[in-house]
Amino acid sequence: MGRRACKISYEGTNYAGYQVQPQKRTIQAALEQALTEVHKGMHIPVVASGRTDAGVHAYGQVIHFDTPLALPDEKWPYALNPKLPADIQVEEVKTVPDTFHARYDTVAKEYRYMVMCGARPNIFRRHQAVHIRERLDVPAMQTAARHLLGTHDFSSFCAANTNISHKVRTITHACVQPQGDELVFIARGDGFLYNMVRIIVGTLLEVGVGKRHADDLKQIIVAEDREQAGKTAPAHGLYLWQVDYEESLFTFDRREGC
Amino acid sequence: MGRRACKISYEGTNYAGYQVQPQKRTIQAALEQALTEVHKGMHIPVVASGRTDAGVHAYGQVIHFDTPLALPDEKWPYALNPKLPADIQVEEVKTVPDTFHARYDTVAKEYRYMVMCGARPNIFRRHQAVHIRERLDVPAMQTAARHLLGTHDFSSFCAANTNISHKVRTITHACVQPQGDELVFIARGDGFLYNMVRIIVGTLLEVGVGKRHADDLKQIIVAEDREQAGKTAPAHGLYLWQVDYEESLFTFDRREGC
Incomplete structure (x- = not known):
């Protein structure tokens, strides 16, 4: 074998x-x-x-x-x-x-989350990106995303019904970028809690539509309380983009990003 | 009313x-x-x-x-x-x-045809672009596409079972362009015969893989014989992209092209 x-x-x-x-x-x-x-x-x-x-x-x-x-x-x-x-x-x-x-053996993972903006969705992407009708303040979302960088207890961004105790993770990349007609949120780190990326995106979208301030992310992280963060964003915008190991296993061809 | x-x-x-x-x-x-x-x-x-x-x-x-x-x-x-x-x-x-x-009242139509190249398809585009495993000679396809420009009898590019008699059409734009990981074929003209774009693309793909020479398009057009052109390319790569009328009716937002 x-x-x-x-x-x-x-x-x-x-x-x-x-x-x-x-x-x-x-x-x-x-x-x-x-x-x-x-x-x-x-x-x-x-x-x-x-x-x-x-x-x-x-x-x-x-x-x-x-x-x-x-x-x-x-x-x-x-x-x-x-x-x-x-x-x-x-x-x-x-x-x-x-x-x-x-x-x-995983040493890092990258997730991406795709959002399409505008009055109406692109129907060809309806299962592959989440449509937001409101205009998004991208610079505010970018500022908010930067607060995620580093080593934090991410309890505020973990589904409340999870029973793991160690919720400290290190995020090495977190950015929001325009990509054609869409916005992509890219997160890389040593690991992610259950629903973590979707709760982060839900929170960043609330920043984007003006419901929260970009710097609120700091307090949300410190609170270590799921109630402080935003709604869990829908599943269909999320992609497990890459998994890294000690040695580079595969020929990765989709490595543009932040 | x-x-x-x-x-x-x-x-x-x-x-x-x-x-x-x-x-x-x-x-x-x-x-x-x-x-x-x-x-x-x-x-x-x-x-x-x-x-x-x-x-x-x-x-x-x-x-x-x-x-x-x-x-x-x-x-x-x-x-x-x-x-x-x-x-x-x-x-x-x-x-x-x-x-x-x-x-x-249509005065022009634009069709586009999407092709993805490489060893394997992008599964997220499997219903929206046709996958070709062979490497394509894009400059040869571009040369071939230029032969379509102008007013011709397009009988060679019309499904044989059509019973319309007037098969002369004017093509104002015909080009092959890389678009991200894909190739797009763009055709604009005053009208298109049944299966015309799919037969043109099938023929251009045969040029792309080296089965035909780019300049063969000239003879294929002149022959006015469906048997001279290539296979009809699959339906799922084809898009009716735009329809034009005397007056500009809509706010068209996807007008990049050749």
């Missing part, structure tokens, strides 16, 4: 999220089914860098699995993709040491 | 095309149903600038209809859009003279 790491992209629209759930379409179930077919019925479990919620997308999710097959790395996408639905794709496969772990 | 012209966008993926067909989901049926609801059950027929086939999209389809309602132009999108599926949208409405006709 040898271990393989895979970079995966998926559109989350038609899935109940990454993780297997009985009676539901999930990304993990689709991946394991494709692997089972390639392995002639042998069940191949996969381990991901982390879960994504229903409707959330990924450009660069990373999974690992063990296989008895001696297929060269570059052949794996051609073996798996025809067995996957059109909204899930294996982008790249890399042979890794048996000690590699897609979840425990 | 007063006449209104509407600029409509739609993603054609989930429709059997623009025109009403029994037992099928069509753009026209969805528009007429939304109008009927707004008119409390009164059937309001719509007339479009032209049909689009199953899977073909529109950014700027134009329709007209007659209404007894005195709604101001800017209110119409808010009245109709909540009654339309999320993949059809009224972008703009303009009161027009009763003599205006969305089909007969």
Whole structure:
């Protein structure tokens, strides 16, 4: 048996999220089914860098699995993709040491959140970016985003029903950028709490429409209280964009950003 | 009764095309149903600038209809859009003279065709651009596209089963441009024959992969024979981008191009 790491992209629209759930379409179930077919019925479990919620997308999710097959790395996408639905794709496969772990070995993650502004949405992006009708104050949102940088207890930006105790994370990049007709929020850090990016974006949008001041972010962080932050932004604007490990595993081609 | 012209966008993926067909989901049926609801059950027929086939999209389809309602132009999108599926949208409405006709009064149309290149498609664009794995010779495609300019009999680029006799059209713009990770083919002219843009794109792609020479386009046009041109490219890369009338009806915001 040898271990393989895979970079995966998926559109989350038609899935109940990454993780297997009985009676539901999930990304993990689709991946394991494709692997089972390639392995002639042998069940191949996969381990991901982390879960994504229903409707959330990924450009660069990373999974690992063990296989008895001696297929060269570059052949794996051609073996798996025809067995996957059109909204899930294996982008790249890399042979890794048996000690590699897609979840425990992550050193950084990048999420992006896409917002389209204007009177009406671009219907072609309706599942892939969130539409905000109000005019947004982008410089204010940029100022607010900078307050997230550094090492903080992010309890204010964590879904209240989470029962993890250590909520300190380090954010190395946080910015809001125009991208064509849209705005993209980019966040990189050593880890993210449950719903953290969506609550941050919900709060930044409240800054953008003038409901809060950019510098309110400072007090919100210090409060360590979910009630102080804004609403959780919708799932369908969010992308797990990239997962980093000690060694650079994949040929990343989408690294423009802040 | 007063006449209104509407600029409509739609993603054609989930429709059997623009025109009403029994037992099928069509753009026209969805528009007429939304109008009927707004008119409390009164059937309001719509007339479009032209049909689009199953899977073909529109950014700027134009329709007209007659209404007894005195709604101001800017209110119409808010009245109709909540009654339309999320993949059809009224972008703009303009009161027009009763003599205006969305089909007969067109003076020009613009179509665009989106192609994504590379080893694998961008799954987020899978219904909105056609994926070509081979490397494309873009300068050769650009040269080929220039041969289309001017007034020609386009019989070679018309579906063979069409029974119209006059196949002379004037093409004022024809170009191939990189656009991010994609290539876009832009064609403007006084009119287009059935499948004309898709057959042109199929032929340009054969030039792009080296199966034909750019200058072959000259002979293909002169031949006036559908057999001489390339395959009809798939529907889902094609967009009816803009329809022009004598007077500028709408605030067009997507006019970058060749």
